[in-house]
Amino acid sequence: MGMGSITIVQKISFFLFLLACIKNVSSQPVVFNVMNFGAKADGKTDDAKVILRAWTQACRSVAQSTVLIPHGTYLAGPILMNGPCKNKITFQLDGTVKAPSDMFGKTDWVLFKYINGLTVSGNGTFDGQGALAWSQNQCSKKEKGGKCTFPISLRLNFVTDATITGISSIDSKIAHMNIFASNNIKLQNIKISAPAKSLNTNGIHISASGGVHISDSAIATGDDCVSIITGSKNVQITGVTCGPGHGISIGSMGKSKQFETVAGVTVKNCTFTDTDNGVRIKTWPAGSAGSVSNLTFEDIIMDNVKNPIVIDQEYCPYKLCNKQAPSRIKISDVAFKNIRGTSATKEVLTLKCGMPCEGVELSDINLRYNGTDGPATSICSNVNLILARNVFPPTCTI
Numbered sequence: 001m002g003m004g005s006i007t008i009v010q011k012i013s014f015f016l017f018l019l020a021c022i023k024n025v026s027s028q029p030v031v032f033n034v035m036n037f038g039a040k041a042d043g044k045t046d047d048a049k050v051i052l053r054a055w056t057q058a059c060r061s062v063a064q065s066t067v068l069i070p071h072g073t074y075l076a077g078p079i080l081m082n083g084p085c086k087n088k089i090t091f092q093l094d095g096t097v098k099a100p101s102d103m104f105g106k107t108d109w110v111l112f113k114y115i116n117g118l119t120v121s122g123n124g125t126f127d128g129q130g131a132l133a134w135s136q137n138q139c140s141k142k143e144k145g146g147k148c149t150f151p152i153s154l155r156l157n158f159v160t161d162a163t164i165t166g167i168s169s170i171d172s173k174i175a176h177m178n179i180f181a182s183n184n185i186k187l188q189n190i191k192i193s194a195p196a197k198s199l200n201t202n203g204i205h206i207s208a209s210g211g212v213h214i215s216d217s218a219i220a221t222g223d224d225c226v227s228i229i230t231g232s233k234n235v236q237i238t239g240v241t242c243g244p245g246h247g248i249s250i251g252s253m254g255k256s257k258q259f260e261t262v263a264g265v266t267v268k269n270c271t272f273t274d275t276d277n278g279v280r281i282k283t284w285p286a287g288s289a290g291s292v293s294n295l296t297f298e299d300i301i302m303d304n305v306k307n308p309i310v311i312d313q314e315y316c317p318y319k320l321c322n323k324q325a326p327s328r329i330k331i332s333d334v335a336f337k338n339i340r341g342t343s344a345t346k347e348v349l350t351l352k353c354g355m356p357c358e359g360v361e362l363s364d365i366n367l368r369y370n371g372t373d374g375p376a377t378s379i380c381s382n383v384n385l386i387l388a389r390n391v392f393p394p395t396c397t398i
């Protein structure tokens with residue numbers, strides 16, 4: 001057979017081969033394994049620059065890409081991963097990335113910024129190695145110059161359409177995760193842990209972000225399990241266990257000079273164990289104006305929780321405020337439904353509103369306290385209840 005005469009069969013197979021290549025490019029992400037970029041993974045050499053080189057290449061890839069951190073232990077200083085990227089990008093964490101223990105003065109450790117279409121997955125761990133930071137933490141004396149600048153372990157800034165799944169965050173120096181100016185973010189099956197006494201180690205802190213859904217995750221830490229502050233809307237938290245920790249909080253709000261707002265938060269099918277609070281809204285007195293509206297706390301179990309249900313419009317930690325003037329944050333449309341279990345103090349239900357709170361519903365609340373200084377108490381001030389059905393302990397009237 002001469003060179004010029006390619007058979008029809010050959011033509012067809014070549015065409016099929018081309019098709020297969022095109023299909024591969026569009027469906028299989030290109031993998032950028034940090035080991036191929038020279039990562040040491042010895043737990044001693046700083047691999048941050050290597051991880052960043054892999055990220056930079058992946059981010060420039062026209063095809064979808066994956067940065068792979070395989071099993072192993074990596075020491076890494078700040079990993080600041082900026083977009084925008086050319087296509088969707090996955091950060092696959094199967095190893096353990098450890099922060100240097102001393103990073104005082106830095107605000108970021110692992111940062112994703114300006115990215116549209118991000119997945120962070122794997123069964124690996126971000127280990128903040130926070131013990132030194134907790135011992136240095138002087139955030140309670142911040143106003144007087146106390147040491148309080150430590151890097152948050154994982155930050156999403158200006159990210160849209162992201163899924164964070166499978167990974168763990170342990171022993172952060174300050175907050176574990178921070179979601180800022182981001183939209184449509186899913187966090188699923190993640191594990192967060194730090195000791196109960198580790199200072200300011202919030203689990204997931206959300207600000208200025210919309211469409212955040214946290215599901216099926218376990219958070220055990222030294223501060224709020226989830227905190228949601230101004231500019232956030234449409235946040236859903238389902239299937240989360242919290243404890244130890246300070247509970248799930250809206251706020252604190254009203255400390256800045258700007259108008260502050262949170263709208264649309266659902267906390268459903270969650271369990272709190274040995275926490276300082278359960279579900280809480282906290283606003284500073286004598287602060288800025290704003291609003292908190294459309295919140296539902298539903299199907300919740302409290303197990304030995306110090307203050308299971310709290311609205312505190314006189315929030316004033318470290319006694320740094322003027323309690324004379326009321327909070328200027330307006331709270332409305334808040335439903336507490338089917339919340340049961342045990343309280344570790346007799347202050348079971350505390351609704352201390354300012355303006356007052358409008359449209360508050362309480363239904364099927366059963367919270368028991370059996371300590372010797374009992375019985376369980378509830379406080380209601382300035383609350384405009386629109387429903388109170390099956391509430392124990394008996395609460396303020398409509």
Ligand SMILES: *[C@@H]1O[C@H](CO)[C@@H](O)[C@H](O)[C@H]1NC(C)=O
Nearest residue numbers: 070071093094095122123124
């Ligand atoms: C973690 O994920 C990797 C890659 O998918 C897998 O090979 C490994 O077995 C997993 N390890 C555990 C402990 O699940």
Ligand SMILES: *[C@@H]1O[C@H](CO)[C@@H](O)[C@H](O)[C@H]1NC(C)=O
Nearest residue numbers: 216238239240241269270271
């Ligand atoms: C409630 O949350 C738990 C995790 O704490 C989960 O296993 C369970 O499937 C959830 N139930 C529903 C009805 O979503």
Ligand SMILES: *[C@@H]1O[C@H](CO)[C@@H](O)[C@H](O)[C@H]1NC(C)=O
Nearest residue numbers: 234235236263264265266294
């Ligand atoms: C209330 O918040 C939920 C999210 O928690 C949202 O889905 C719903 O649209 C909001 N309703 C209104 C009237 O804004």
Ligand SMILES: *[C@@H]1O[C@H](CO)[C@@H](O)[C@H](O)[C@H]1NC(C)=O
Nearest residue numbers: 304342343344368369370371
């Ligand atoms: C209630 O009392 C039992 C013992 O009578 C004790 O084990 C339990 O911890 C108590 N629960 C609370 C919430 O105080």
